Amino acid sequence: MQGNKIIGEAAIRAGCRFYAGYPITPQNELPEYMAENLRKVEGGVFIQSESEIAAIHMVIGASAGGARSLTSSSSPGISLKQEGISSLAACELPAVIVNMMRGGPGLGNISPSQGDYFQATKGGGHGDYRMVVLGPASLQEIADLTMDAFDIADEYRIPVMILADGMLGQMMEPVVFKKPKPRNYPESLVMKGAGGGKSKIIRGLILDPLDLEEHIWKLQRKYRMITEREARSELYQTDDAELVIVAYGTASRIAKGAIKRLRKQGLRVGLFRPITLWPFPSQQLRDLAKKVGNFMVFEMSAGQMLEDVLLALQGKARVGFHGRPGGVVPTPIELANVILRKYNGKEGLIDTEL
Amino acid sequence: MKKVFGRPKSMKSNPFHYCAGCGHSIAHRLIAEVIDELGIRDRTIGVPPAGCAVLAYNYFDVDMIEAQHGRGPATATGLKRVLPDRIVFSYQGDGDLAAIGTAESFHAANRGENITVIFINNAVYGMTGGQMAPTSILGQKTTTSPVGRNNILDGYPIKISEIFAILPGTTYIERCTVTSPASIVKTKKAIRKAFQYQIDGQGFSLVEILSPCPTNWKMSPPEACRWIEQTMSKEFPLGAIKDLPAEEMKKQQKGK
Numbered sequence: 008m009q010g011n012k013i014i015g016e017a018a019i020r021a022g023c024r025f026y027a028g029y030p031i032t033p034q035n036e037l038p039e040y041m042a043e044n045l046r047k048v049e050g051g052v053f054i055q056s057e058s059e060i061a062a063i064h065m066v067i068g069a070s071a072g073g074a075r076s077l078t079s080s081s082s083p084g085i086s087l088k089q090e091g092i093s094s095l096a097a098c099e100l101p102a103v104i105v106n107m108m109r110g111g112p113g114l115g116n117i118s119p120s121q122g123d124y125f126q127a128t129k130g131g132g133h134g135d136y137r138m139v140v141l142g143p144a145s146l147q148e149i150a151d152l153t154m155d156a157f158d159i160a161d162e163y164r165i166p167v168m169i170l171a172d173g174m175l176g177q178m179m180e181p182v183v184f185k186k187p188k189p190r191n192y193p194e195s196l197v198m199k200g201a202g203g204g205k206s207k208i209i210r211g212l213i214l215d216p217l218d219l220e221e222h223i224w225k226l227q228r229k230y231r232m233i234t235e236r237e238a239r240s241e242l243y244q245t246d247d248a249e250l251v252i253v254a255y256g257t258a259s260r261i262a263k264g265a266i267k268r269l270r271k272q273g274l275r276v277g278l279f280r281p282i283t284l285w286p287f288p289s290q291q292l293r294d295l296a297k298k299v300g301n302f303m304v305f306e307m308s309a310g311q312m313l314e315d316v317l318l319a320l321q322g323k324a325r326v327g328f329h330g331r332p333g334g335v336v337p338t339p340i341e342l343a344n345v346i347l348r349k350y351n352g353k354e355g356l357i358d359t360e361l
Numbered sequence: 362m363k364k365v366f367g368r369p370k371s372m373k374s375n376p377f378h379y380c381a382g383c384g385h386s387i388a389h390r391l392i393a394e395v396i397d398e399l400g401i402r403d404r405t406i407g408v409p410p411a412g413c414a415v416l417a418y419n420y421f422d423v424d425m426i427e428a429q430h431g432r433g434p435a436t437a438t439g440l441k442r443v444l445p446d447r448i449v450f451s452y453q454g455d456g457d458l459a460a461i462g463t464a465e466s467f468h469a470a471n472r473g474e475n476i477t478v479i480f481i482n483n484a485v486y487g488m489t490g491g492q493m494a495p496t497s498i499l500g501q502k503t504t505t506s507p508v509g510r511n512n513i514l515d516g517y518p519i520k521i522s523e524i525f526a527i528l529p530g531t532t533y534i535e536r537c538t539v540t541s542p543a544s545i546v547k548t549k550k551a552i553r554k555a556f557q558y559q560i561d562g563q564g565f566s567l568v569e570i571l572s573p574c575p576t577n578w579k580m581s582p583p584e585a586c587r588w589i590e591q592t593m594s595k596e597f598p599l600g601a602i603k604d605l606p607a608e609e610m611k612k613q614q615k616g617k
Contacts, residue, residue: 027439050443052442052443054438054442057465057467057468058464060432060464061435061464061465064428064432064435064465065435065436065438066439067426067428067435067439068408068435068436068437068438068439068440068441068442068443069442069443070439071436071439072439072440072443072444072447073443073444090429091429094429098426198406198426198440200403200406200423200424200444200447201402201422201423201424203403206423206424206425207424207425208425208426208427209425209427210418210425210427212415212416212427
């Protein structure tokens, strides 16, 4: 199956019953899949909205009404959704948002890119909030993480973003869908009319600064708990590595190809792949840095995750960078040559010039 | 002693924060009375706007979910679609409905979402301090049209009800006001009808209420009521603009 459609199928299997979205390349196969299949499921609602802004606010309503809710878009459309994402965070409503990144800023182009890392992991919308961001690197992982995304969203009442790109959305790979976990979502959290009891209010407007501060600290405690419990990463060929590439998503696939070539030449190169981009697996990376002194961040952007790597390593290892922004997808050979140059550099394995 | 008048059950006992002479408190009360009379308090969900009525959830004793400025109809759409047997209404001002949220409102209407919109038109941005609204009438002085709204520089007042009435998804649209006991009674009837159409699954209904804003119009409450009656309602004529019988609506909805 194709990446975009896998998300749709995994979502439906995970119990998603509401989808709203607006067409944008390169993720259109996902709304098309939902139009075809979600409406066949009992209670399943598909709406092609009039805009990205409308879509995310429909998701807010559907989520408040207790439905597992999904929206998807690509970079410029995600910018439009930020108002609603900030609201979801403020109101502590669960929802899953898919971003099939393309080249930016502005309209950019429709090629695969990783230029939305800052926007996804550092906010994008206004205010003191966080969102869980998952960075799949294969279609099997897309299937698995889509299901996990709904569970995480429900458990912590938080928006969860699946951050992939046009490459993963468009490619095809065989996948096996895992059995979804039964949904554990208390009826008491659903906005469905007072039903004879006390009326409920869902809101993010808290006018008293002290009350809003308390609300934000409560959110921060939740974010800390998520950081401790949910940070995920993958290690590849790092046991004896002298140099570790740090890459996520499509870039990590390219990096694996490059590492395989270099290993054949006897170079001891490995990969550290963050799976959760927020929370960033800083502790796992620091643990690795106890054994390895040289890291090279590789991104299909001008260098965004790089800042999280530098923060995590706190100057305790050398860090280099190679990036191709603008929707350029480098080959494993190109990356292998870059690594080789750094590996053979006079100043050591990695130049620290960024 | 027989009690003939009291607070509606769907209304909390919190005192209103609205300015003296403002129409919001009357509109709130009418909606609450209608919810009580229709016996739908337990399955009604309200979506308040940004602006003066942002705190509406402090007054209505029904479930309420806040929406960002202008996004009420989108939020209401999501809710109603996953809970089709609930009664969902959004409450919006003129900036909310006729400016920042025109798209969300227009398309919810055009999809024929089975929701009710209460549209408070006071021809001005209230909470932000009296700026020009899309419904400000020509010549009206506001903080951002200090010499009066000029059609060449500022465009024309938007007639939302007339525009929405031509959309096939809408079933009932009426423009009312709350300037006199008689007009308040009429407005309540319109609100009741709009909710009843939703209960009957008839589609999108909207009640526009021309509502006084003495503070930002810099008038006394009686002057504000007179201005609506003598000036504003010339631009926005009162009465039912669309009222499609159930049979007619069903014919239109064929193939849905």
